[in-house]
Amino acid sequence: MRKTLTVVAVLAVLAVIGVGVTQFLESQDGIDGGTGGGQPGESDTAAPPAQPDWCPRVEVISAPGTWESAADDDPLNPTANPHSFMLSVSNPLKEAYAPEDVKVWTLPYTAQFKNINAQQEMSYDDSRNEGTARLETELRDTHASCPATQFLLTGFSQGAVIVGDVADKIGGGTGAIPADNVAGVAIVADGRRENGVGINPGFDLGGVGAEIALQPVSGLVQGIVPGATMRGPREFGFGSLADRTYQICAPNDSICDAPRDALNGLDRARGLIEANGVHAMYASNTGVIADTTANQWLVDWARQKIDQI
Template structure:
């Protein structure tokens, strides 16, 4: 009798094990597989309600900004070229949808006539760091916000350097979050890199012309390193980056042959009359001034 109970107990255990296996197999066939990374593949990415659809960032040129300037209402230089672009856009769009943000930085250029100013290297490094931090902070909080970036002169160098880093996969935001970049009078302009919406010019950016003569440049512009062309160009952003240069502007349309290096360096400091005419010069973009084109371009990108 004892043996009979033992046999029955063994049989009962085997039956229970078999039922458990069948239920597990049935469940494994009907239950969905767990998502990779612990996330639901149908989950839609969202961001806080206060985030804007587009942030338009403007980088002013030398002497057109200050480190303590209000990025939403800049007053450091009321004649800043970028104000002729940002103010019409602020009037056009609801700030709840489009944020217009102007880079506040020490936009200076130490030279033999202004030894008290911040050096070009330090100034643009400060501007670049602040610009990159703004994009990084905004993207971290608002991952679906897109960016439009525009810069003039020294601001164009800063904006172009940022676009190059992003386009080549080293930026603080992914390239697909950049709707467009516009560079006006870029000192590192290189023919064939980026798009040209207006007049084609035959020269190059002054930083390309003078790169090989950095040791001489320091005599006129101490602390200004001429860095030449941007390695990798604008990468993935090449088709969305527009380089605008007025013919004979010594900042962006310098001869490839440096010739008299000291004279070229002085021209870099003083620029020329043409460099200050982008808001009125009809030879840059046929049918419109540069600021008019920028307002129209940015409007189309916002409304796309």
């Protein structure tokens, strides 16, 4: 049984890792609204900062999954992994819009996880923390310079966990930017997915994200995969972003649709192993969302959002 628990924990962790306003605000000269002159030292309320002409109307954030990104990758022209699932979403958007109108930015981070078969890699926790910090820096910096720019946040697998965590803090009022600047969030195969949290555009699911299923035995996971903390549900349930956050998950994907009793018995171990391949098939699996694939749904969703802004 202990061997079975070990196999299940390693498999689940491995896979886990694996609108708004867009008008330009014009600055205004101070004007005395009264009939007489203003008093010495008196000035009008400062106008909101203007949106510079060079700012994009929308910025699309794309967060790749494990082994699909690198810390030194070019966020505007990523080449770390030409087979990255998220490239099948970001490239069509780059082709559809002028870069000065819609900026497509791919998160460059060390998308790795240290485990018994890859001792030289960065731990899951460190990799996730690095990705989160870089994503939040990009959001803060862009918002500081371009206060009217709207964001679309997307990600896959480990990237979905990162984007989901960042969106959860924004929706809870403690994030990098105001929630009003987020036009939408759509993440695929999120290891912290919960039924009823966010919007499921696909088929009904009975399981939860592997980080939730494995949280009760996080200590066991840490013993096998050091630096891989199973954190359970998110704090805010996406807060004010819950009504514009989409959770895409393939049925039986052991990363986002793991049974809550995933550590109880050999049958669950076999189920997790059989479901392993599902996680790599989102670009071709038509059983996730009716009549389409996950990447095509993301492209259509993003284009609709962009065109509405």
